[in-house]
Amino acid sequence: xxxxxxxxxxxxxxxxxxxxxxxxxxxxxxxxxxxxxxxxxxxxxxxxxxxxxxxxxxxxxxxxxxxxxxxxxxxxxxxxxxxxxxxxxxxxxxxxxxxxxxxxxxxxxxxxxxxxxxx
Amino acid sequence: xxxxxxxxxxxxxxxxxxxxxxxxxxxxxxxxxxxxxxxxxxxxxxxxxxxxxxxxxxxxxxxxxxxxxxxxxxxxxxxxxxxxxxxxxxxxxxxxxxxxxxxxxxxxxxxxxxxxxxxxxxxxxxxxxxxxxxxxxxxxxxxxxxxxxxxxxxxxxxxxxxxxxxxxxxxxxxxxxxxxxxxxxxxxxxxxxxxxxxxxxxxxxxxxxxxxxxxxxxxxxxxxxxxxxxxxxxxxxxxxxxxxxxxxxxxxxxxxxxxxxxxxxxxxxxxxxxxxxxxxxxxxxxxxxxxxxxxxxxxxxxxxxxxxxxxxxxxxxxxxxxxxxxxxxxxxxxxxxxxxxxxxxxxxxxxxxxxxxxxxxxxxxxxxxxxxxxxxxxxxxxxxxxxxxxxxxxxxxxxxxxxxxxxxxxxxxxxxxxxxxxxxxxxxxxxxxxxxxxxxxxxxxxxxxxxxxx
Numbered sequence: 001x002x003x004x005x006x007x008x009x010x011x012x013x014x015x016x017x018x019x020x021x022x023x024x025x026x027x028x029x030x031x032x033x034x035x036x037x038x039x040x041x042x043x044x045x046x047x048x049x050x051x052x053x054x055x056x057x058x059x060x061x062x063x064x065x066x067x068x069x070x071x072x073x074x075x076x077x078x079x080x081x082x083x084x085x086x087x088x089x090x091x092x093x094x095x096x097x098x099x100x101x102x103x104x105x106x107x108x109x110x111x112x113x114x115x116x117x118x119x
Numbered sequence: 120x121x122x123x124x125x126x127x128x129x130x131x132x133x134x135x136x137x138x139x140x141x142x143x144x145x146x147x148x149x150x151x152x153x154x155x156x157x158x159x160x161x162x163x164x165x166x167x168x169x170x171x172x173x174x175x176x177x178x179x180x181x182x183x184x185x186x187x188x189x190x191x192x193x194x195x196x197x198x199x200x201x202x203x204x205x206x207x208x209x210x211x212x213x214x215x216x217x218x219x220x221x222x223x224x225x226x227x228x229x230x231x232x233x234x235x236x237x238x239x240x241x242x243x244x245x246x247x248x249x250x251x252x253x254x255x256x257x258x259x260x261x262x263x264x265x266x267x268x269x270x271x272x273x274x275x276x277x278x279x280x281x282x283x284x285x286x287x288x289x290x291x292x293x294x295x296x297x298x299x300x301x302x303x304x305x306x307x308x309x310x311x312x313x314x315x316x317x318x319x320x321x322x323x324x325x326x327x328x329x330x331x332x333x334x335x336x337x338x339x340x341x342x343x344x345x346x347x348x349x350x351x352x353x354x355x356x357x358x359x360x361x362x363x364x365x366x367x368x369x370x371x372x373x374x375x376x377x378x379x380x381x382x383x384x385x386x387x388x389x390x391x392x393x394x395x396x397x398x399x400x401x402x403x404x405x406x407x408x409x410x411x412x413x414x415x416x417x418x419x420x421x422x423x424x425x426x427x428x429x430x431x432x433x434x435x436x437x438x439x440x441x442x443x444x445x446x447x448x449x450x451x452x453x454x455x456x457x458x459x460x461x462x463x464x465x466x467x468x469x470x471x472x473x474x475x476x477x478x479x480x481x482x483x484x485x486x487x488x489x490x491x492x493x494x495x496x497x498x499x500x501x502x503x504x505x506x507x508x509x510x511x512x513x514x515x516x517x518x519x520x521x522x523x524x525x526x527x528x529x530x531x532x533x534x535x536x537x538x539x540x541x542x543x544x545x546x547x548x549x550x551x552x553x554x555x556x557x558x559x560x561x562x563x564x565x566x567x568x569x570x571x572x573x
Binding site: 011012015016017019020021022024026028030032055056062064066068069071073075083084085086088089090091096097100 | 165166337338340343344380383384385386387388389390391392393394406407408409410422437440443477478479481483487488489490510512513514549550551552553554
């Protein structure tokens with residue numbers, strides 16, 4: 001009842017998939033459970049994602065809310081080193097970057113102490 | 120065909136390198152369907168068509184090199200049970216691909232099939248070239264060195280081919296979703312201005328176009344989101360109603376799973392603004408789409424909305440772009456990371472001023488994917504890895520300089536840090552691509568039949 005707030009990676013509360021189009025990356029993120037969604041709306045912000053992806057120097061980040069699906073679509077512009085045909089990265093598509101987003105620390109208030117998706 | 124109120128569409132492949140056996144259980148299921156059934160193959164990623172064009176320039180076939188292997192296991196059952204096949208595996212040579220398929224049909228001792236191919240996506244030649252040149256000029260791109268320029272065309276050519284009785288439709292570049300929208304318009308006679316239904320058909324295609332990515336492929340995260348029998352993941356089948364409701368499922372006896380979560384991940388895959396997904400025949404809005412689990416491995420998707428088709432079509436232009444050298448070497452055991460970093464420092468010194476247009480070094484196992492080290496992501500407690508792989512990637516204008524760069528990694532065997540091992544190197548031709556827009560009316564999709572049968 002009186003458990004304190006804790007910090008967990010977003011990976012414990014949500015799942016994600018990345019896709020590319022040219023030099024633009026999109027990452028769709030979905031809460032495992034509806035009850036986490038308001039929390040994620042507050043904390044998985046464009047600013048938070050900008051911080052995580054700072055090394056990729058995005059020119060613009062947009063969060064589209066997917067309320068019926070309890071998720072978001074993040075669109076990050078100019079983060080793929082020119083895109084699949086120009087990038088020198090090992091992961092030219094940026095496919096693995098969904099898991100960078102899932103490292104985002106989320107502060108879990110005490111009422112979520114018994115989070116089902118904690119591993 | 121009049122009167123059908125449902126259509127079944129299965130996925131045969133979701134990319135050029137997809138599993139050959141994935142289509143077999145799909146066809147087995149479609150063969151028993153009590154409604155029109157289609158099998159679609161999406162095999163043209165952004166660079167695949169340009170690679171096929173290069174292949175053709177070098178005397179190759181110009182269509183998907185694995186086409187024969189992909190079709191051989193299923194083509195007899197498809198023809199026997201009237202499961203019609205639609206694929207963009209024609210790549211840069213749809214007419215030649217349809218001839219090859221006709222030969223395969225004959226070789227297997229099957230009755231002749233009606234094989235159609237769709238042309239019109241290639242905008243390098245013909246009258247449409249003036250529109251391409253105008254678009255190139257607008258974007259400040261020179262017109263030389265072009266390998267391929269293809270428009271993402273809509274479903275019209277596929278509909279015409281099916282209306283004319285095609286058993287198999289071979290296309291080059293079309294919008295991936297058009298592979299499914301085509302048979303739906305053909306069967307249900309949807310109007311080209313019925314935007315919500317065109318949107319539903321486009322969404323069905325979007326859900327199917329990556330095959331197993333909607334049935335548990337590219338999804339598993341052990342202990343977090345598990346997928347049963349991933350080794351035998353079933354490819355998807357969608358049942359679409361005349362009203363545009365979509366039920367996604369997979370063949371019985373296959374692995375994988377279809378859940379709200381697998382469908383949601385694919386629903387937003389490669390989408391930017393969910394309210395404005397621009398396809399050639401309609402602008403799709405998935406903002407109000409519902410995803411509902413009906414039962415085990417059955418998920419209902421409904422609520423797509425459409426707005427009028429765009430005035431322009433997306434054209435992907437590819438040009439030759441120099442050479443890419445990639446080479447790797449590993450270090451393991453005590454102090455592996457420091458030895459790897461020393462190797463990077465040696466490579467950087469050796470390659471300085473050698474005329475490379477761009478260069479990148481990564482430590483695989485430390486920082487190659489995110490571009491920052493794991494320790495920087497706030498994920499504390501990351502252990503020092505027991506081994507690390509150094510990767511060099513270099514872009515050069517000429518082949519020789521690329522080879523020299525890759526050789527510098529191999530030379531680390533004798534001249535680099537202790538314990539270097541497992542060198543692999545690879546030099547490949549580079550293609551640069553850019554998306555342009557040209558007026559939709561300038562592009563004409565045309566369906567033809569191979570071998571004069573129609």
